[in-house]
Amino acid sequence: MTKDCIASTPGENPFVRTFAERLMLVKEIPGNVREKLHAQAEQIVSGQVYPAWRNAIAVLERLLPRAKDDAGLWRFKDGAKAYAYFLKRYTTTGLSPDQIHEIGLQQVARIEKEMDTIFRRLGRTAGSVRDRIEKLKDDLRYPETEEGRKRIMADVEQILRDSERRSALLFDQTPKAPVVAQPYPRFREANAAASYNTPAPDGSRPGTFQIPLRHERMTKFGLRSLVYHETVPGHHFQLALEMENKNLPRFRQIRAFGGVPALSEGWALYAERLAAESGWYENDPEGLLGQLDAELFRARRLVVDTGIHAKHWTRQQAIDYGIEPSEVERYVVYPGQACAYMLGELKIIELREKAQKTLRQNFALQQFHNVVLGAGTLPLDLLQRQVDSYLRTRSR
Structure with missing residues (x-):
């Protein structure tokens, strides 16, 4: 996949082609200026982008023989602690x-x-x-x-x-x-x-x-x-x-x-x-x-x-x-x-079921959705606090 990035000529590279297409959309740019900018883009890809990709490919090819089949964090020192951290970070549980x-x-x-x-x-x-x-x-x-x-x-x-x-x-x-x-x-x-x-x-x-x-x-x-x-x-x-x-x-x-x-x-x-x-x-x-x-x-x-x-x-x-x-x-x-x-x-389903059980005939799905979406994107424990606060208010 990485080698695909340099498979085409610089002129056919997606960066250059997309740049050229967008230049054509700006009618105020004179034709000679457009051609000059197009040529500069092609030179940048040829002289800077492609060499950088070739260097990256060479590094990956040197590392490949040393790569192991083991994939998990468990193989590292303190890997279990690291994984616990990532689970907490992404799931907020x-x-x-x-x-x-x-x-x-x-x-x-x-x-x-x-x-x-x-x-x-x-x-x-x-x-x-x-x-x-x-x-x-x-x-x-x-x-x-x-x-x-x-x-x-x-x-x-x-x-x-x-x-x-x-x-x-x-x-x-x-x-x-x-x-x-x-x-x-x-x-x-x-x-x-x-x-x-x-x-x-x-x-x-x-x-x-x-x-x-x-x-x-x-x-x-x-x-x-x-x-x-x-x-x-x-x-x-x-x-x-x-x-x-x-x-x-x-x-x-x-x-x-x-x-x-x-x-x-x-x-x-x-x-x-x-x-x-x-x-x-x-x-x-x-x-x-x-x-x-x-x-x-x-x-x-x-x-x-x-x-x-x-x-x-x-x-x-x-x-x-x-x-x-x-x-x-x-x-x-x-x-x-x-x-x-x-x-x-x-978690959202759990909180919805809790709201239905607590409010019974007073439960309104639209209002529950307002509570879930109304405070923006939150960790799940804070979302639970939002729902609990709503339920206390509605239950009075």
């Missing part, structure tokens, strides 16, 4: 690796059982749950053509606008900023992950959901849950509302010091589940399977992350458990972060 591993195993079993039931209703009984997922993905593929690319983006747009309409029943506070969907530029498709970018604080740019239209993503399977996760009622609702919240200091509105993955990713995963609970997949069992598969992926992360860093799992064990090699590499170098998603979702 005091759960041990063993506890998180067990939660993951329980969630995997629950979700696979639900999926197996739906698969059987559809007459899909051959193979493991994982085998049937892969078969369904292939059956629901878009053609990898320009027409296929247009179709998937049209479907994304339809899903997004439908989710905005449906969310009116679940939320009484929504962002002022709109959200749009667009594909990644071609040169970024191979390695980019679907993502959400917040709107401009001054309203000059909407929230943006970007999707890479490479082979793995060119399927209807899981598309709806992905849109819900990244846009409405997921990241767009959460992060745009945080930016627009005048009760928060500016540094929190713009997340100057980053966010809290346990709540930011936990909310987005909760949003996927909320859509399923609210009947958005009625008459769409394949879509519901896509939602469950996304949740299964996050449950497996709990097992694999703790397996690698606390239970001496090898990289291959993680892959055999159903995680893509590129994802495994991410967990190796980013210990603990992958556990934030599901633990955050489970």
